[in-house]
Amino acid sequence: MKLLYAPASPFVRKVLVFIKELGLEDKVELIKVSSTVIDPNAELAASNPVAKIPTLVMDNGKGLFDSRVITAYLDTLASSPSFYPAAGEARWDVLRMEATADGLMDAAVNNRYERGLRPADKQWDAWSDGQVKKVHGALKALDSEAAAFGDRIDAGIVGAACACDYLDFRYPDIGWRESYPALGAWYAKFSERKSMQETQPPS
Ligand code: BEZ
Numbered sequence: 001m002k003l004l005y006a007p008a009s010p011f012v013r014k015v016l017v018f019i020k021e022l023g024l025e026d027k028v029e030l031i032k033v034s035s036t037v038i039d040p041n042a043e044l045a046a047s048n049p050v051a052k053i054p055t056l057v058m059d060n061g062k063g064l065f066d067s068r069v070i071t072a073y074l075d076t077l078a079s080s081p082s083f084y085p086a087a088g089e090a091r092w093d094v095l096r097m098e099a100t101a102d103g104l105m106d107a108a109v110n111n112r113y114e115r116g117l118r119p120a121d122k123q124w125d126a127w128s129d130g131q132v133k134k135v136h137g138a139l140k141a142l143d144s145e146a147a148a149f150g151d152r153i154d155a156g157i158v159g160a161a162c163a164c165d166y167l168d169f170r171y172p173d174i175g176w177r178e179s180y181p182a183l184g185a186w187y188a189k190f191s192e193r194k195s196m197q198e199t200q201p202p203s
Contacts (some may be wrong), residue, residue, distance in 0.1 A: 002028070002031050002056075003019070003030050003054055003055075004053055005030070006033065007032070008201045010105040011053070011102070011105060012053055012054045013156055014101075016195075018070075018083065018158060022083070024078065047062075050196060071083070083154045084154065097145070098156045100142060104134070104138035104163040105159075105162070107132070107135050108163075109166075114131070132174075139183065140180065142183050149186045166200075167202075
């Protein structure tokens with residue numbers, strides 16, 4: 001399999017952590033691509049009609065995307081453990097948490113594009129503020145459950161860790177640990193895992 005990726009993306013990070021935690025490193029070739037909405041990468045566009053990273057090209061040549069579909073697929077390839085509970089309330093709790101983390105990352109990445117790429121005279125402060133509110137909404141939800149995370153590892157947990165780390169990477173001034181201390185305490189421990197250390201974005 002091939003993973004088309006860019007190391008700064010938090011969605012890519014989630015997939016990379018899955019690959020390491022599930023012991024799939026030998027099965028996935030990493031191919032770094034540079035792609036933007038304005039100038040999409042041709043190899044990426046050939047496997048994903050909306051040309052977004054991450055995209056996994058399976059051994060049968062078909063592309064898989066987005067990150068949640070890729071992680072669900074990778075989970076089926078690992079003998080154990082599964083990062084998605086099979087059924088019941090536990091399954092929906094993990095999927096809800098994964099969606100919360102993805103929502104945080106979406107808002108943070110969208111706002112970074114707005115602030116980093118759009119010309120200053122075209123930036124829309126209210127839109128940007130709305131994205132930051134979404135980030136805080138997700139942080140509040142994760143923080144309210146963080147005391148019970150313990151040593152759990154699943155798709156929700158990996159997503160939450162990658163979301164927190166993206167804030168450290170691109171929003172160092174947001175100071176999320178002060179406002180969300182339970183999440184900060186959990187993250188301090190989880191971020192020591194080898195899979196997290198080895199997938200840090202470039203500085
Ligand atoms: C970033 O540089 O923050 C970034 C790069 C690719 C995708 C998402 C975010």
